[in-house]
Amino acid sequence: MNGRAGWLAGAAGVAAVGSAAGMSVARSLRRRVTDDDPHRDEDFELLDADRGCVVSTPDGVPLTVREVGPVDAPLTVVFAHGFSLRMGSFYFQRARLTEQWGDQVRMVFYDQRGHGQSGDAPPETYxxxxxxxxxxxxxxxxxxxGPIVLVGHSMGGMTVLSHARQYPQRYPTRIVGAALISSAAEGVARSPVGEILKNPALEAVRFSARYAPKLVHRSRGAARSVIGPILRAASYGDEKVSPSVVAFSERMMHDTSVATLVEFLHALEVHDETAGLKTLNKVETLVACGDRDLLTPVEYSREMADALAKSELVIAGGAGHLVQLERPEVINDALVRLVERATPSKLVALTRRVKERVRSHG
Incomplete structure (x- = not known):
């Protein structure tokens, strides 16, 4: 079988497995149709209007960055988003925490390489x-x-762990706190979706993404037929999640290129950043997840929390992988507590005062 024939056979295999995976999750997707949509009027593209710039990495990839709050704020909180998403996945955190913290905290959001408005990069760098x-x-x-708190969701949590492993000297001198939301310290092959992610047909698409990029568009539908149903099924746990929120997250996933999807899926399977936990032990941490998360099941979070001396473990009942979109109030409150634990007493007092002011006007 020549290379192209093998690739086409692989793509066909992806489609076959994808349709099977699709059928297995179809029921759960159907259950989530609801007329109740409290977020119908939300502008989920709000972050696009914030102050922005581009940070170029040493290998020349432009990363799109947005920031909210004063440049000279006493604390900076930096958010790293998850696989197949973009910075907009922190929409509810940006909205609520801007009110919560006022001018005491600056929030920085960015799109990971190959995601959102950031540049694509050579596949081997994913x-x-x-x-x-x-x-x-x-x-x-x-x-x-100035002091920094890092917040990572899913692959973004792995990003934080990777940073902690590679730059331990930054902790706790600069980085005073970290949140790992719906994440894992090592490969997700143990999760319920692990077997599907090991599908050799996906490997064929990954091969073509690297070595025959012009052919990748042919595998686009096939690859999505495997990956799409998995991501959709894992995203939310509650049957009553807002249709507008679901549509927004699916838009983010759909806008992510196939090359980015298959390369980072592989990266999530094989990564091991457990060494980063030792560094995070030096700072206050939050470990949070939903108890219906299929991609990074709750035991991953329990294991990380057990390894972190200064951690708070928060488990959102009924929530799936996109817990910060599905149960934003739980995550927002936990992030407020993290910042209060991690920051100097002066800032803690100020944030409490702001909170009391908000309550008194409520």
Whole structure:
């Protein structure tokens, strides 16, 4: 069988497995149709209007960055998003925490390489190790001084762990706190979707993404037929999740290129950033997840929390992988507690005062 025939056979295999996976999750997707949509009027593209710039990595990849809050705020909180998403996945955190913290905290958001408005990169650079280095590039430009709290969701949590492993000298001198949301310290092959992710047909698409990029568009539908149903089924746990939120997250996933999807899927399977936990032991941490998460099941979070001396473990009942979109109030409250634990007493007092002011006007 020549290379092209093998590739086409692989793509056909992807389609076959994809349709089987699709059928297995179809029921759960159907259950989530609801007329109740409290977020119908939300502008999920709000972050696009924030102050922005581009940070170039040492290997020349432009990363799109947005920031909210004063440049001279006493604390900077930096958010790293997850696989197949973009910075907009922190929409509810940006909205609520801007009110919560006022001018005491600056929030920085960025799109990971190959995602959102950031540039594509050579497929061989789509690794969790590289993402840790990209985070360091963002920090060097956006937060060269002052205390920092890192917040990572899913692959973004792995990014934080990767950064902690590679740059331990930054903890706790600069980085005073970290949140790992719906994440894992090592490969997700143990999760319920692990077997599907090991499908050899996906490997064929990955091969073509690297070595025959012009052919990748032919595998686009096939690859999505495997990956799409998995991501959709894992995203939410509650049957009553807002249709507008679901549509927004599916838009983010659909806008992510197939090359990015298959390369980072592989990276998530094989990564091991457990060494980063030792570094995070030096700072206050939050470990959070939903108890219906199929991609990074709750035991991953329990294991990380057990390894972190200064951690708070938060488990959102009924929530799936996109817990910060599905149960934002739980995550927002936990992030407020993290910042209060991690920051100097002066800032803690100020944030409490802001909170009391908000309550008194409520």
């Amino acid at each position: 690794t969790v190790e590289q993402l840790g280095q990209d985070l360091e590039s963002v920090l060097a430009v956006m937060a060269p001084r």
